[in-house]
Amino acid sequence: MSQSEDAAGAAARLEDALERIAALAQRRAEAAPAVAANPAEASELAARLDALIGRLRAALGPKQ
Numbered sequence: 001m002s003q004s005e006d007a008a009g010a011a012a013r014l015e016d017a018l019e020r021i022a023a024l025a026q027r028r029a030e031a032a033p034a035v036a037a038n039p040a041e042a043s044e045l046a047a048r049l050d051a052l053i054g055r056l057r058a059a060l061g062p063k064q
Contacts, residue, residue, distance in 0.1 A: 007060045014056055021049070 025045075 010060060
């Protein structure tokens, strides 16, 4: 298996994981709108996800 195939697989798994996180967040917002509307919590989660995505992009290297 080549490095580009490894990177493509990792990117696909990352996308799947982020889709699951987004779906969970949507279900939470629908179940408890007042809790999900907490802007501080949403900002913290967004910052954590942005940092994770940045680290994973760096690990995967530049787009080919």
